[in-house]
Amino acid sequence: MSECIFCKLAEISAGRSVLYEDDDIIAFPDIFPKYEFHILIIPKKHLESVLDASLEDDEILGKMLRVGGKIAREQGIADGGFRLLTNTGKNAGQSVQHLHVHLLGGEKLRPI
16 A cells, blocks of 8 residues: 555654554554554554454454553553554544554543
8 A cells, every 4th residue: 555654654664753663563653642642553564444354463453452551551651541542434533544553641531
């Protein structure tokens, strides 16, 4: 998906503030943060949303959540609480058509 901005970001991590990266996923700060702490965790494989995930993607999906917890601990927001969420479709607010998990915290989060 050469036109996908997240695919492009996943290919080139140099010069960015990357909190985690391996062969499958990458995590970096959201450029339009909604909270004090707002990180995006994306798979390097292009999946438009969770609706495109298959059984072969289960390991990557699980890793995205586990890494979210790891980053929350490392950044000191785990004890106060944090949220991991993904938006699917325009009515849910998905603005980039590449699966991504938001890691939110660092302050009291609004109820959803």
